[in-house]
Amino acid sequence: MxxxxxxxxxxxxxxxxxxxxxxxxxxxxxxxxxxxxxxxxxxxxxxxxxxxxxxxxxxxxxxxxxxxxxxxxxxxxxxxxxxxxxxxxxxGHGFVPKPNGAIIAGGCGLAMVATLKEARPEMPLFFGAKTADEVIYRDRFPDMEVCTDDGTTGYRCFPTDRLRPRLERGEFKVVYTCGPEVMMRAVFDLCEKHGVECQAALERYMKCGFGLCGQCTCGDQLVCQDGPVFDSKALRRMEEFGRSARLKSGQKVTLKQYADGRSC
Amino acid sequence: MADLSVSLCGIKLANPTVMASGILGTTRLLLRRAAASGAGAVTMKSVSLLSRGGHPNPTILSFDAGMINAVGYSNPGLEETLKEFADLSDIPAPLFASVVGQNADEFSRVAERITKLPFAAIELPLSCPHTPGYGTLAGQSTPEATFEITAAVRKVTDKPIFVKVSPNVPAIGEVASAAEKGGASAITAVNSMGPGMLINIEARRPMLAFKMGGVTGAALRPVAVRCVYDIYKTVKIPIIGTGGVSCGAHAIEMMMAGATAVGVGSAVFDGGMGVFAQIAREMEDWMDRNGVEKVEELIGAAHR
Incomplete structure (x- = not known):
């Protein structure tokens, strides 16, 4: 052992x-x-x-x-x-790179997928931010397709709006995502609709980091050890994915309450 | 084929391993997963009357000879816990509740509600070494306090009560006796020892946010075995021997010291959730090689 x-x-x-x-x-x-x-x-x-x-x-x-x-x-x-x-x-377990992939990130979730993009530069990268001021890594990824909620730079839409038509055309076999969980849930649902695999990097309040304390649970999975990246098969079984998370005390709350109550 | 089943206070366990409190027991689904992966029984994370955020991080670290933790009883409180564990029907092993309080009254207020949930028994840790207001830091591990709290909870539940004791006492048998007199049905021996401390020498600071924490794992095991041995001589009620067990040989050793069931906690760090089944398999192999048919024959074997 x-x-x-x-x-x-x-x-x-x-x-x-x-x-x-x-x-x-x-x-x-x-x-x-x-x-x-x-x-x-x-x-x-x-x-x-x-x-x-x-x-x-x-x-x-x-x-x-x-x-x-x-x-x-x-x-x-x-x-x-x-x-x-x-x-x-x-x-934890990271992304499993496969051919014909696309990456979609929101906000500081871009930090999680940035090294994946560097390892697989041929994959298109869709990125969403609230406003131009929050767009990061533009020099690092010149081919990044940028969307903002307010249209101050790039496309005025969600990055999922840019991904959707290309999924419909069958361009991708796998989609990698990290960002606000509501966005990841939308990406996952879109992938499910088109029969495309999704790998999403989840975030939960974490304590030990190595699978002992049970704090960062989502469904019966431990985000620290089984994740943070989960594939479609695991995501399908997680009732809490896109809906709820647990505070430091373990209390189950909505994602909105979780985001508001975060102390980091 | 060796028979690994044991009867603990009338509760049938398919094998003697019990997932200790504080390990993975935060939710119904995690308890189900641990039970499905082979634990003989599983224990929930301790519940207090009101919700607690616990200590800041780091809360759990490992060192060369074990683990150290100061989680600080983070839990969502009684009302949320009643919702979380309302239905336990799909969990394939007996479940134990764990209740904490700041005094006997708080223990019984929580226990009288928790007893209505489908747990097979209620554990009372009177021995946490790193949470102000609770356990050893609140003086709950003396024979007097142990008797008082156990007796108070006895009044509000008909279920078996397990009293979890601290290894940091001069005469652990007296504490176990006090629990027995108070109405305990079994003794869980032991909680983490210490508290201990780890210092990061580059930062020149203790690493746990609470600075000190309970020591578990390999370093605790010989202490736990001795405690179980002492308690077995003192009380009639069964013992759940807990402390550093990570393989079949350790579990057998614990049973020979006097344990009826064997708590497993830190070993999940080393062996993952599969560690319960692994320990059970190793016990079975040892029994087959040594001509032991029923694991219950091993209880207290070192005393005879």
Missing amino acids: RHTVEQPVMARVMEVLDDAPELRTLWLERKMKFQPGQFVMIWIPELDEKPYAVSAQAPGHIAITVRKRGPFSTRLMEMRPGETVGVRGPY
């Missing part, structure tokens, strides 16, 4: 990049082997520890992309080069 030591190991912040007014990418000094879709736990001593996608990688370095929400993410965004954070992971 394996017995691994799971503890945060400090990593130096090397560079902090402004992606958008409330979104920043932190480059950390850390060698790591990971699959796109896996995540790491980031620790700020005496404050808290939260899951983040590995949003980019370079030799000896990984990056995380942070959106300002609560005390933890605010402190993380204030980090300066030379400061350190704890890192453990990577955890």
Whole structure:
């Protein structure tokens, strides 16, 4: 039987990049082997520890992309080069790359699929944001199809509106997605309608990260260990997918209440 | 074929493994999955009167010889819990509830509602080492408090009561005796030990957000075996031996010390949910090799 030591190991912040007014990418000094879709736990001593996608990688370095929400993410965004954070992971199961795929992301969910796009640059990438100010990684992915809710840049629609006609034409065999869960649910339903496989990266309140505490459950699955990426077969069995999530206490609430009650 | 079934307070378990409280027991569906993967019985995550967010992260970490945790009894509270576990009919193993409180009155207020759910028994952890207001930090692990709380809950339920005891007491037999006198039907021995602490030497800070936490896993096992051995000599009621069991040999050792059933917790970290079936298979193999037909013959074998 394996017995691994799971503890945060400090990593130096090397560079902090402004992606958008409330979104920043932190480059950390850390060698790591990971699959796109896996995540790491980031620790700020005496404050808290939260899951983040590995949003980019370079030799000896990984990056995380942070959106300002609560005390933890605010402190993380204030980090300066030379400061350190704890890192453990990577955890969970990532995306399974297959031919004829497309990627669709919303908001900071783009951070989760960015390394997948880099690994498979031929896959089209559809991205939705509320407004032009929240569009990130434009230089990194020049071929990204950008949609905004208010039309301040790109197409004025949801990215699912751009995906739909191409699914109808049978262009894709698999769709990878990460973003607000309501969007992912819409993507999944669209895929089901057209008989296309969907792989979605879910987010739930996380504690241990390695399948012991049962906090991040969705259906009978553990987002930390069985996920965070689930395929259509698993998603079909999850009543809670696109509907409810659990607060830190374990209380089951609507996705809206969950988003409002998040403390990250 | 060896017979792995045991009777615990009249509850029939297909094998002696019991998923310990605090491991995966947050929802009905996770209890079902753990039961379906081979656990002899499963325990829910402890419920308190009001909802609790628990401690910030990190709450659970591992070290070379086990695990350390300070989760802090996060749970959605009594009312939500009554909804979550209202129907347990599709779960293929006996289920145990776990109730916590800040005093005897709170224990009985929660227990008298929880007893109406289809759980086979109610466990009372009087021994958590890392949650202010509860367990050892509230003095619940003394013989006096153990008697008082057990007796209070005895008044509100006819179901078997398991009292979960701390290994951090000088005379654990006295605590177990107090539980027995208070009306306990079994002793769960033991809860996590400590609290212990892990410090990140680069950050120069304790790693758990609560700084200290209960120690479980391999490091706890010899302590747990000794506690079970001591308790077996002191009380007549059965024991659920819990602490660091991760393979069939460990489970057999625990039963020889005096356990009727064997709690499994940290081993899920190492072996996943399949660990219950794995332990049962290994027990069966050992029994076949050693000509033991019924696993119940092993209970207390080290005392004879």
